[in-house]
Amino acid sequence: MAENTRKLLVCCDTGCLANNARAVADALEAALAAAGLDVAVERGSAELKRTGCIGQCSHGPIVKVHPDDICYYRVKPKHAEKIVASLGGEPYQPLLYRDFDGEPKLREADNPFYAHQKKIALRHVGLIDPLSLDDYLEAGGYEALKKALTMEPQDIINEIKASGLRGRGGAGFLTGNKWQAAASYPAQPKYVVCNGDEGDPGAFMDRSLLEGDPHSVIEGLIIAALAVGAEQGYLYIRDEYELALPVVATALKQAEAAGYLGSSIQGSGRKLHLEIVRGGGAFVCGESSALMASIEGRVGEPRSKYIRSVERGLWDKPTVLNNVETLANVPFILSYGSGEFAKIGTAGSKGTKVFSLVGKVKRSGLVEVPMGITLRSLIFDIGGGIADRRSFKAIQTGGPSGGCLPESLLDLEVDFESLTDHHTMVGSGGMIVMDDRSCMVEVAHYYVDFLCGESCGKCTPCREGLRHMREILENICKGQGKASDLEELEDLAFALQEASLCGLGKTAANPVLSTLRYFPEEYEAHIKERRCPAGVCKPLTLMQIDQEACTSCRACLKACPLGSVKETPAASPDQKATYHIDPALCTACGSCREACRFEAVVAVRREATCA
Amino acid sequence: MAAPENGAAQFNATGEAVAKGTLVLEMPEVPRERIEAIIQCYPPERRYALAVMQDMQHSFDYLPRTALELLAEYMSFPLAQLYSMATSYKALSLKPKGRHIIKVCDGTACHIKASLNIIDELDRLLGIRPGDVTPDGQFSLETVNCLGSCALAPVVLIDGTHYGKVTLEKLSGILESYKPGGECDG
Ligand SMILES: Cc1cc2nc3c(=O)[nH]c(=O)nc-3n(C[C@H](O)[C@H](O)[C@H](O)COP(=O)(O)O)c2cc1C
Ligand code: FES
Numbered sequence: 001m002a003e004n005t006r007k008l009l010v011c012c013d014t015g016c017l018a019n020n021a022r023a024v025a026d027a028l029e030a031a032l033a034a035a036g037l038d039v040a041v042e043r044g045s046a047e048l049k050r051t052g053c054i055g056q057c058s059h060g061p062i063v064k065v066h067p068d069d070i071c072y073y074r075v076k077p078k079h080a081e082k083i084v085a086s087l088g089g090e091p092y093q094p095l096l097y098r099d100f101d102g103e104p105k106l107r108e109a110d111n112p113f114y115a116h117q118k119k120i121a122l123r124h125v126g127l128i129d130p131l132s133l134d135d136y137l138e139a140g141g142y143e144a145l146k147k148a149l150t151m152e153p154q155d156i157i158n159e160i161k162a163s164g165l166r167g168r169g170g171a172g173f174l175t176g177n178k179w180q181a182a183a184s185y186p187a188q189p190k191y192v193v194c195n196g197d198e199g200d201p202g203a204f205m206d207r208s209l210l211e212g213d214p215h216s217v218i219e220g221l222i223i224a225a226l227a228v229g230a231e232q233g234y235l236y237i238r239d240e241y242e243l244a245l246p247v248v249a250t251a252l253k254q255a256e257a258a259g260y261l262g263s264s265i266q267g268s269g270r271k272l273h274l275e276i277v278r279g280g281g282a283f284v285c286g287e288s289s290a291l292m293a294s295i296e297g298r299v300g301e302p303r304s305k306y307i308r309s310v311e312r313g314l315w316d317k318p319t320v321l322n323n324v325e326t327l328a329n330v331p332f333i334l335s336y337g338s339g340e341f342a343k344i345g346t347a348g349s350k351g352t353k354v355f356s357l358v359g360k361v362k363r364s365g366l367v368e369v370p371m372g373i374t375l376r377s378l379i380f381d382i383g384g385g386i387a388d389r390r391s392f393k394a395i396q397t398g399g400p401s402g403g404c405l406p407e408s409l410l411d412l413e414v415d416f417e418s419l420t421d422h423h424t425m426v427g428s429g430g431m432i433v434m435d436d437r438s439c440m441v442e443v444a445h446y447y448v449d450f451l452c453g454e455s456c457g458k459c460t461p462c463r464e465g466l467r468h469m470r471e472i473l474e475n476i477c478k479g480q481g482k483a484s485d486l487e488e489l490e491d492l493a494f495a496l497q498e499a500s501l502c503g504l505g506k507t508a509a510n511p512v513l514s515t516l517r518y519f520p521e522e523y524e525a526h527i528k529e530r531r532c533p534a535g536v537c538k539p540l541t542l543m544q545i546d547q548e549a550c551t552s553c554r555a556c557l558k559a560c561p562l563g564s565v566k567e568t569p570a571a572s573p574d575q576k577a578t579y580h581i582d583p584a585l586c587t588a589c590g591s592c593r594e595a596c597r598f599e600a601v602v603a604v605r606r607e608a609t610c611a
Numbered sequence: 612m613a614a615p616e617n618g619a620a621q622f623n624a625t626g627e628a629v630a631k632g633t634l635v636l637e638m639p640e641v642p643r644e645r646i647e648a649i650i651q652c653y654p655p656e657r658r659y660a661l662a663v664m665q666d667m668q669h670s671f672d673y674l675p676r677t678a679l680e681l682l683a684e685y686m687s688f689p690l691a692q693l694y695s696m697a698t699s700y701k702a703l704s705l706k707p708k709g710r711h712i713i714k715v716c717d718g719t720a721c722h723i724k725a726s727l728n729i730i731d732e733l734d735r736l737l738g739i740r741p742g743d744v745t746p747d748g749q750f751s752l753e754t755v756n757c758l759g760s761c762a763l764a765p766v767v768l769i770d771g772t773h774y775g776k777v778t779l780e781k782l783s784g785i786l787e788s789y790k791p792g793g794e795c796d797g
Contacts, residue, residue: 014759018766018773057762201756202719208759239665239702240755242771278665280700283756297658299695358720358761365762396719432719446722450756456699561732561779589728591779 006087008032009064010075011126013211014204014243015057015365020077024061027080035084056113057365059097064126069107073097099384113363116382118344120352121168121205121328122368125212130247133254136215142260144331148223149268153183156227160330163338164350169195169286169323170401170427171503172349172416175330178320181310182228185318190230193314193321194221195291196237196244199283200399201450202430205354205366206324210237210244213328214251220327222260222272223334228320231271236291239278249276283400283454287502288313288321290456301456302502325354325429345371349415353426359396359433362387369414376410379433390435393534394519398427400447400454401507403514404440423514425507437590439536440519441526445473447511455504462505465496469512477537481527486516535603541588542606543581549600552576556592556601565592641671646678655686661696664703673707709744709751711789711796714768718757721765729765730754732779736786749791770795 010016010025056062059073063083072083072095079095086092096104097111105111119125128135136142148156161176182190194217198206209217217235225233235252237245252274255261263271277295284290285300292314294300313319329351333341342350349371358364361383369378375395379385386392394404397414403424405412412418419425434443448470457463469492472485493509500506516523525531532540545556545565557565557579564585568578581592583606593601649666653659660682667678674697683690697703713733717726730741733752737745744751760766763775767785772795774785788795 014773015762018758018760018763018775057760060762199756201717202761204757204759204761278662280661280665280696281702282700294661295658297656297660299692299699356761358764359723364720399719430719432723434723438723443723446719559778559780561735561782587731589731589779590725591728594725594778 006068007066008083009066009126011060011062011064013057013208016060016062017243019060019074021061023077024063024075024080027077028063028083031080031084035081056111056363058363063095064108065091069109071097071106071108071111112384113365113367113382116373116377117368118352118370119368120332120341120344121209121216121325121354122213122366123332124216125208128213130212130214131250133215133251133258136213140335141215141331142219142258144334145219145222145226145260146266147334148226149266149270153227153229156223156334157183159334159338160227161338163333163341164345165326165329165333165341166349166416167323168325168329168353168429170398170425172426175322175326178310178322179224179227181308182318182320185311187311187318188229189232189317190228191314191317191319192221192225192228192230192233193291193295193319194233194235194327195286195288195321195323196235196241197279197286197291198238198241198324198428199286199454200428200430202358202396202399202432203356203428205356205429207241207244208366209324209328209354210241211247214244214248215255216328216331217324218248218251218255218274219260220322220330221274222255222265223330224320224322224327225272226265226270228318230320231273233272233274234277234295234314235274236277236279236285236295238281240281245276245278252276282456283450284456284502284504287504289502291321292319299456301458302504304501323428346413346415348417353414353429355429355431357383357431357433359431360387360390360435360438361385361433371415372413374411374413375405378414378431379410383433386433386435388435390437392433393436393438394434394440394443396424396432396434396443396511397430398425398510399430400451401425401503401510402427402430403510404434404443404518405514406518409518423510423517425510437534437536437593439477439532439534440515440522441473441476441532442534442536444512444515445470445477448473448508451504451508455508459499459501459505461495461499462501462508465492465500465505466508468492469496469509473512476523476526477532478539479526479530479537481523483527485527486520486523489516529605531605532603535588535590535593538588540606541603542583542586543588543590543592543601544604545579545581546600546602547578549598550579551598551600552579553598554579555595555597556581559591559595561589561591562587641675641678643677643681645670646675646681650682650685657686657688660686660688660693661700664693664697664700668703671707673704676705706744710749711770712751712753714753714755714758715741716756716758716760716764716766716768717754718761718764720757720761724764726754726765728779729767729777729782732782733786736783750786750789 012021061075063072063075070091082092098104108114124139157179165175166172196206259266279285282300285294287302288309290300290302309319345351352368352370354368357367363384396404416426452466452470455462475481493513496505496509525533535541562585564582570577653663679693683693715729739752741752741754758766765777767774767777
C-alpha cells in the first residue's frame, strides 16, 4: 500500500445490505468524488472498496478506514460527507462504537466483539474485495497452492492430518483421513466437491465466506484435488444465495484465466476443472449422498452408508466432499504450517470455528473463535450479554440436529466432543441465544416441524416418527398434552436415532431430547398446569397490564395491531389514564410486551383453555 | 396425487393438490420458443435437469406443464421424475407467483423473535397463508429459512428488498407501498 493511500471498506454483505449499505457506499463514492477536487493532496487517494461481512451485523452498515484502522458503525448515507471530511484528521466521533461504558472505541480491536476473536477461516473476509483477484494475491492468496504443487500428494495429506483439521460441515470428520481414504482408491476419475448448501436455518458463515473470500474456498478445493488426484470438481451452492453465486462464478473465471485452474495448473501439467452446481433448497441435500444424487441430476435423497463416498461417491467414483469453511482453512494450514493451526483449540478439536452468534444477545453477528472457548465467554464477552435487560435461558447450538443448553452449562468449553456429550453438536455453527421469553417446548416444536418438512420421506422412522413427534409437541403447546407424552417422545427419539437412514433422522431428536433433559419443568407446566411460562404458546397465554408498573406511556396501545389495548381516560387531571387488554381480542402475540419498557405487560395463563 | 386436468393449476406451490373451491390463478401461457431457448442452453444430460428448471423458475416464476413436457422429451427422461424433482426442491414451484413476493424469514433467530406473528398479521391483512397468492395476484407469501441477516431479526424480504427488525406496527405501512399504485409497485 502506498504510504498515503487510504481505503474505505464498506461492508456490503447481506446483513449490511439489508441496512442500506449500498446507498452508503454510493454516498461515500459521491462525497469522495466531490471532495477529491479540492483536498485530494492532503488526504492521499482514498480508494473505496466493497467488501464482505466484517461480522457485527447488528451494528451495520459498517465502514472501516484503513490504514488508520477506524471503524464506523450504523453509518447512514447522510454521514458520507462527515466521514470523508474526517479522513486524515480527527475521527468522526458520533459513529464510533460505544460500549456499555460509553467510551468511544476507535479501532476494531478495541471493540470487545472482536477482541476475543481469532480469524483463520474468515481471515480475508471484510478486508479484501471479493471480486478482485489482485486483492487476494496481495493478501498471500494462491501461495499455498504454489507450495502444494511442489509437494507430493502424500505430503499434503500429512500436513492436513498433522493440523488436526476436522470438517466444519457438521460431523467433524478428520479432513486428512478423508483425503487419505479417497487417495487410496485406484479408481479413476475422482471428484472433489465443496458443500455450500448451508441448510441450517440460523447459520450463514458459508455464505459469508463464499461472498467475502471466494478464492480461499476455491484454493482449498484445488489443494484437495491435488492431494487426492481429482481432475474434476463441483461447488454445490444454494440457488437462493443470489450474491454468492455470481461472486464465485467470477472468482472461478479469474482463477482459470490466471492459470490456477484448467488444463495445466501453473504449468505443472496437473489439471482441474471446477463447476458450480446450484442447489434447489432442500435441507437434506446438504447430506453427502443426497448432495451427490442431486449433482447427478437425481432427486436429492440419501442412500445408506455401507458404501462410503470416498470410495464410491459421485457416479460411483471416489469423491471428497468438504464444507466451505473446512476448505477455507486449508490454504492457511499449508501456508503457515500445520503447527500454527494445531496450537489453537482443544485436544481433539484444533483451530477455530465460525459461529453465527444471534438471537437475544446485545452484539450479534458472525464470530470466529478458538475451539475450547466457553459458552459464557461467547455470550457475555463477545455478545455483551442478553439484550433488553432480560435473563439468559438457553443457547441453541448445531441447528436442527443440535439442542438447547441451560445456564448450568455456560462454562462448558465448546468443541466437537463436549457438545456431543450434551445432546447437541457444533453442527454448522449456529449459536442462538434465548432469554426467558423463549419457550423451550415451542423451540423443540419449531425444529421438529422444520425437519418434518425437510425429511425426504424415503425411510419410515424419519418420515412417520417426526410427524408423530410434531403432533405430540403441537398438542402440548396447545395445552392438550398428556402425562404419557414425555415418555412417548423419548421412545420416538430412540427409534429415530437407531433406525433412520441418514444423519437428518438420526440427529432429529436432539432438539427434543435436550429440552426434555434440561427444561423438564417447562414441559410439565404446559402439560399439568396448561401454562406457558415464557408466554409464547398462544392458546395458553393472555397478556395483562400490571397497573402498579404501568406508567401510561401508551407504547402497548400503539404496538397492538388488533386494538385490544383499551384506554380508560383519566378521571381527573391529577390522575393518569389506565389501560387494560381485552382478553376477547388478545391473541397473545406479545407485541405489547415487547414494546413495554417498564415490565408492565405480563403474560398470564389463558383460563379459557384450562377447562 | 390427482392428475391435473387439462394442465390447469390444481397444485399449490409445494405440489399438494389444491382443495376444491380454492381460488386457482390463471396460468400465464409461456411461449414455446422461450421455453426451448432455455432448454437449448444445456446438453441433453440428466445432470442439467435441475439447472434448466431453476432457469425456467427464474424466467417464468413457475414451471409451466408444457415446459416440463418439453424438457422430459429433450432429456429422454420420464416426466414423472421431473415432477418428483420439481416438488421436492423448495426453489421450484408449479404454480405462478404473485406480482410481489413476500418472504418471511422463519429461521431460528427470526423465529424466536416472533416471525410467526408476522405471518399471522399478513394473513389478517392480506388473507393468505404461506404458499398462497392473493386473489388479485398482487402478493404471494412464502416462508424461508435464514436470510443471513439474523442480527436484524425478524426479517422480511419483499422482491429482493430486506426489511429488518420488522414489527407488526410497521408491517402495514411496508405493505401499502407494494399495493397497486404504491411507490414500490413499479
Ligand atoms: C441432513 C444433513 C444436512 C447437512 N447439511 C450440510 C450443509 O448444509 N453443509 C455442509 O457443509 N454439510 C452438511 N452436512 C454434512 C455433510 O453430510 C458432510 O458431512 C460435510 O459436508 C462434509 O464436509 P466436512 O467434512 O468438511 O465437514 C449435512 C448432513 C446432514 C445429515
Ligand atoms: S434467521 Fe432470519 S435471517 Fe437468519
